[in-house]
Amino acid sequence: MGRLVVVSNRIADPRKTAAGGLAVALADVLNATGGLWFGWSGKVVDATDEDEVHVQQAGPVKLATVDLSQADYDSFYLGYSNGVLWPVFHYRLDLADFDAGYIGGYRRVNQLFARKLLPFLQPDDIIWVHDYHLIPLAAELRALGCRQRIGFFLHIPLPPPLILAAIPGHDWLVRALFAYDLVGFQSKADLNHFAGYVETEAHAQPVEAGRWRAFGRTVHAGAFPIGIDVEEFTELTNAREAMDMYERMKNEYSRRKLLVGVDRLDYSKGLPQRMRAFRELLARNPETRKSATLIQIASPSRENVSAYTDILHELEALCGSINGNFGELDWMPVRYMHRNVARARLPGLYRAARVALVTPLRDGMNLVAKEFLAAQDPADPGVLVLSRFAGAAEQLREALLVNPYDSESTAAAILLALQMPVEERRTRHASMMESLRRYDVHWWCDAFLAALADARAEEKGPSWLRL
Numbered sequence: 001m002g003r004l005v006v007v008s009n010r011i012a013d014p015r016k017t018a019a020g021g022l023a024v025a026l027a028d029v030l031n032a033t034g035g036l037w038f039g040w041s042g043k044v045v046d047a048t049d050e051d052e053v054h055v056q057q058a059g060p061v062k063l064a065t066v067d068l069s070q071a072d073y074d075s076f077y078l079g080y081s082n083g084v085l086w087p088v089f090h091y092r093l094d095l096a097d098f099d100a101g102y103i104g105g106y107r108r109v110n111q112l113f114a115r116k117l118l119p120f121l122q123p124d125d126i127i128w129v130h131d132y133h134l135i136p137l138a139a140e141l142r143a144l145g146c147r148q149r150i151g152f153f154l155h156i157p158l159p160p161p162l163i164l165a166a167i168p169g170h171d172w173l174v175r176a177l178f179a180y181d182l183v184g185f186q187s188k189a190d191l192n193h194f195a196g197y198v199e200t201e202a203h204a205q206p207v208e209a210g211r212w213r214a215f216g217r218t219v220h221a222g223a224f225p226i227g228i229d230v231e232e233f234t235e236l237t238n239a240r241e242a243m244d245m246y247e248r249m250k251n252e253y254s255r256r257k258l259l260v261g262v263d264r265l266d267y268s269k270g271l272p273q274r275m276r277a278f279r280e281l282l283a284r285n286p287e288t289r290k291s292a293t294l295i296q297i298a299s300p301s302r303e304n305v306s307a308y309t310d311i312l313h314e315l316e317a318l319c320g321s322i323n324g325n326f327g328e329l330d331w332m333p334v335r336y337m338h339r340n341v342a343r344a345r346l347p348g349l350y351r352a353a354r355v356a357l358v359t360p361l362r363d364g365m366n367l368v369a370k371e372f373l374a375a376q377d378p379a380d381p382g383v384l385v386l387s388r389f390a391g392a393a394e395q396l397r398e399a400l401l402v403n404p405y406d407s408e409s410t411a412a413a414i415l416l417a418l419q420m421p422v423e424e425r426r427t428r429h430a431s432m433m434e435s436l437r438r439y440d441v442h443w444w445c446d447a448f449l450a451a452l453a454d455a456r457a458e459e460k461g462p463s464w465l466r467l
Ligand code: ADQ
Pocket: 020, 021, 155, 156, 226, 262, 263, 264, 297, 298, 299, 339, 340, 341, 342, 343, 346, 363, 364, 365, 366, 367, 368, 369, 371
């Protein structure tokens, strides 16, 4: 295989474990091919400095980043990516801000990425573009003459056609996907939405399984559910920092059953709904009072987008009222922390918990669900309560699947989880672990890159120029 070039909004140093997830997944193949990882530096600078590319070597891997001007940060990052695409792709049209000015910035930054990346490219490179910030990148690269194989993976859900169609310029976005050789989604549901959209809105013809023809081009598309590195996570679970965390939690909560939630503070994660379900549990089942404690970690995220401040206040108010109404002098039902937990300590927290509440309203995959399972003691594992609207629910059928909008039935599932006998916990856990091991993050990476190597792009003629 040629050299791998990864492009994503933010990049991570693959040598650092703290980077986690994607960096761990891509490290092997980036190292093996002496790859390049290109993205935004995270810095906002004066417009005049935007042209510089910062390059550093991380072992065999080259890391290249560009800065953004304040105007581009506002319209590309805050505006279009996180004010339009993120909410709409998570089915939240009510939270989208369709400001006509944003799309220009979105396109400008994709053009900037294309222009800055181009001089680094070699003829047999394989380019892998990640996520919603960079949908038009391949089209912009093609317009500059790039003929390399390019794949795209969407980490977040793709909504049903009629929701997607609410975005002004939605046809432009989907057309841009046809500049890729392969487009990957997290779940079959997302792939079906893509097929539905291109067949109804763009009158695409399904050419054969996994290929569609529209806009005079053919694109391959498939579902590649992202996994975790089970081995790496098991090692992390057995390492000192996680073990210390586990011991501390076990001592602190020796008389309680611990429930845990770990999320970015994002409206897609269903945090207020989760709190309402927990309140329902306490209200309806007095025996759970004093015996169950919920630790909710919500890491700060995109705090300069207003919808995020609203969710923060709602969550704080709910936690306060639950503790106020149900708390005792020696027991607080909810411990809510608005911060990150170090990656090395997370598995200890997961392992000490009897139940994990992973109840997003919509989620591309949700890796916390998978990490929780991997951190459990197989002889005495905890129970996963999982939203049916997380991509992970397609795979983890032995979790207790819930509708997070329905607080009564979610509360009933939490009760079931707290009372589940050990044999049933073991059987469910073992079956889900088998699937996690089989479809781990290395499978994801290999499967996507193998499909990209097989994908035959057609008709890369001058029509690429007309985005
Ligand atoms: P995220 O929305 O960020 O990712 P998720 O998959 O749950 O969601 O988490 C990614 C990572 O962040 C996990 O490794 C998790 O441990 C870590 N993390 C989350 N909250 C944390 C906290 N409070 N403290 C410390 N670490 C925390 C997007 C999509 C998901 C998709 C991933 C990967 O929204 O649907 O699963 O990309 O494709």
